[in-house]
Amino acid sequence: MPFSVKHRPLRLWRTLLPWLVGALPMVCGLLIMHWQAGRELQNRSEASAQRVGGQIERILDSASRAASELLPLAGQPCVEEKLALRDQVTRRAFVRSTNLEYRGELYCNSLFGPYSEPVNVDDYVQGKLWLMDGNSVTPGHPLLVYRVSEGERGAITTVDGDHLIGALYLLGTDNQLILQVGQNWIDRSGQVHKGLAPTSEVAASEYVSTRYPFSIHSGYTQGKVGEQMRSEYPALFGLLVMLGAMAAVTCYWQLRRASSPRVELQRAIEANEFIPYFQPVVRHGDYRWAGVEVLMRWQHPREGLVRPDLFIPYAEHSGQIVPMTRQLMARTVEVLAPHAERMADGFHIGINITADHCQDLALLDDCHAFLAAFPKGRVRLTLELTERKLIAPSEVTHALFAGLHDLGVMIAVDDFGTGQSSLAYLRQFQVDYLKIDQSFVAMIGGDALSLHILDSIIELSSKLGLGIVAEGVETEAQRDYLARHNVDFQQGYLFARPMSAEAFIQALEAQGLASASDHQVLIQGG
Ligand code: G
Numbered sequence: 001m002p003f004s005v006k007h008r009p010l011r012l013w014r015t016l017l018p019w020l021v022g023a024l025p026m027v028c029g030l031l032i033m034h035w036q037a038g039r040e041l042q043n044r045s046e047a048s049a050q051r052v053g054g055q056i057e058r059i060l061d062s063a064s065r066a067a068s069e070l071l072p073l074a075g076q077p078c079v080e081e082k083l084a085l086r087d088q089v090t091r092r093a094f095v096r097s098t099n100l101e102y103r104g105e106l107y108c109n110s111l112f113g114p115y116s117e118p119v120n121v122d123d124y125v126q127g128k129l130w131l132m133d134g135n136s137v138t139p140g141h142p143l144l145v146y147r148v149s150e151g152e153r154g155a156i157t158t159v160d161g162d163h164l165i166g167a168l169y170l171l172g173t174d175n176q177l178i179l180q181v182g183q184n185w186i187d188r189s190g191q192v193h194k195g196l197a198p199t200s201e202v203a204a205s206e207y208v209s210t211r212y213p214f215s216i217h218s219g220y221t222q223g224k225v226g227e228q229m230r231s232e233y234p235a236l237f238g239l240l241v242m243l244g245a246m247a248a249v250t251c252y253w254q255l256r257r258a259s260s261p262r263v264e265l266q267r268a269i270e271a272n273e274f275i276p277y278f279q280p281v282v283r284h285g286d287y288r289w290a291g292v293e294v295l296m297r298w299q300h301p302r303e304g305l306v307r308p309d310l311f312i313p314y315a316e317h318s319g320q321i322v323p324m325t326r327q328l329m330a331r332t333v334e335v336l337a338p339h340a341e342r343m344a345d346g347f348h349i350g351i352n353i354t355a356d357h358c359q360d361l362a363l364l365d366d367c368h369a370f371l372a373a374f375p376k377g378r379v380r381l382t383l384e385l386t387e388r389k390l391i392a393p394s395e396v397t398h399a400l401f402a403g404l405h406d407l408g409v410m411i412a413v414d415d416f417g418t419g420q421s422s423l424a425y426l427r428q429f430q431v432d433y434l435k436i437d438q439s440f441v442a443m444i445g446g447d448a449l450s451l452h453i454l455d456s457i458i459e460l461s462s463k464l465g466l467g468i469v470a471e472g473v474e475t476e477a478q479r480d481y482l483a484r485h486n487v488d489f490q491q492g493y494l495f496a497r498p499m500s501a502e503a504f505i506q507a508l509e510a511q512g513l514a515s516a517s518d519h520q521v522l523i524q525g526g
Pocket residue numbers: 294295296297307308309312321325328351352353354414498
């Protein structure tokens with residue numbers, strides 16, 4: 001089992017990781033969506049600059065044709081040509097007025113006829129195009145002026161600003177569109193501004209006409225990408241949230257699976273994975289079952305059956321041994337109580353407890369509940385306290401052991417001889433049995449000195465008036481030696497290994513039958 005020490009930063013990391021993993025697909029998805037929306041806007045911006053540019057070129061074509069047709073007339077007397085000027089205004093859709101220029105002077109106008117105004121070529125970009133914010137006829141109203149010239153002659157046509165504004169409105173209003181002519185520009189408001197048009201913050205693009213000296217700038221205001229994402233990808237966004245949540249939950253479960261021992265034990269407690277195994281204890285003389293020791297096993301979903309020495313130490317350390325033992329006692333009741341009639345009165349049931357159990361009186365309730373599940377007097381509950389970890393006496397332990405005594409619960413000191421419990425200790429906790437540790441039983445057949453230790457323990461306990469249980473009996477020689485020394489009970493592989501509940505119940509039934517037939521043999525024999 002991968003038990004490891006838990007570090008604080010690790011715990012923080014474990015808490016954060018599912019959030020990070022959940023956020024990752026959302027962040028990546030949002031980045032991709034952002035990029036995609038930006039690209040779409042860029043394409044749209046370029047397309048609209050191009051289309052609007054095309055429309056303005058068409059408008060200028062009309063102005064340019066009119067001017068080209070009038071150019072040969074420049075220099076002729078105005079009275080003769082003014083009808084030709086008006087003819088062009090009428091014929092050309094976008095032309096508002098036409099003019100003739102000769103030697104730097106605009107001398108003939110389609111509206112006024114003869115006229116006089118100097119022509120400043122510098123007003124015109126490349127001598128051709130001028131975006132002006134009004135003239136004497138319509139002051140404050142934008143006007144696009146087209147000029148064609150040849151030597152001293154020139155023809156000038158004007159386009160009403162409304163046609164330009166119309167072109168800028170051509171594709172709707174969700175984007176920014178600006179017509180730039182030289183140092184002047186105009187947007188949908190119809191106001192002519194001086195200088196260079198401001199570039200859009202999002203998806204700025206430019207269409208530079210190859211036929212006339214103007215350009216179209218298009219783009220979007222700040223926040224357009226977000227708006228685009230919200231309006232175009234709500235379903236995709238929902239999917240991202242779902243993916244993120246799924247990733248986070250999966251990560252969370254994966255982390256839990258390979259989590260710390262405490263979390264793993266807690267999970268096992270909740271899943272009821274701690275089950276009782278049973279090892280019989282036999283009586284001196286006929287070696288019939290006098291009782292049983294309940295040994296905890298962990299039925300792990302992946303590791304299989306886990307031995308207690310692998311997890312009990314940690315459970316004791318973390319304090320989780322208390323709820324685990326409570327669960328074990330409850331399971332033991334479930335298994336054994338229905339078969340109580342198979343047990344002789346005073347059948348011992350040994351439960352291992354630790355010092356942790358003695359810090360409050362909860363154990364009293366557990367024992368009370370345990371005994372209440374059996375017919376009165378049928379079982380003797382024995383709590384086995386390991387001698388390796390001594391209990392510190394206090395008011396609570398005093399009350400606890402007095403209460404246990406009143407309930408008729410017996411106390412056994414487990415692994416006796418391996419620790420250093422004093423006589424005072426044995427008396428303090430009103431001990432009833434000593435369980436001689438199997439290392440001493442293993443000395444039988446060894447050298448004389450070792451055997452002497454075993455003999456001393458047996459002698460001591462009989463002098464103290466305590467019952468003795470010998471653990472780890474594996475050979476007949478050991479069994480017989482212990483029998484000769486009047487050890488009350490024996491436990492070990494020689495008689496039975498720890499077994500599952502089903503096996504134990506089966507064996508218990510077989511025992512009952514076996515003892516009945518023994519009895520018959522005795523009667524028949526007698
Ligand atoms: O069952 P096994 O046979 O492997 O026992 C190994 C050790 O685990 C023994 O020292 C035994 O006392 C201890 N042990 C077994 N079951 C429990 C239990 O329910 N509680 C405690 N505290 N120790 C147990």
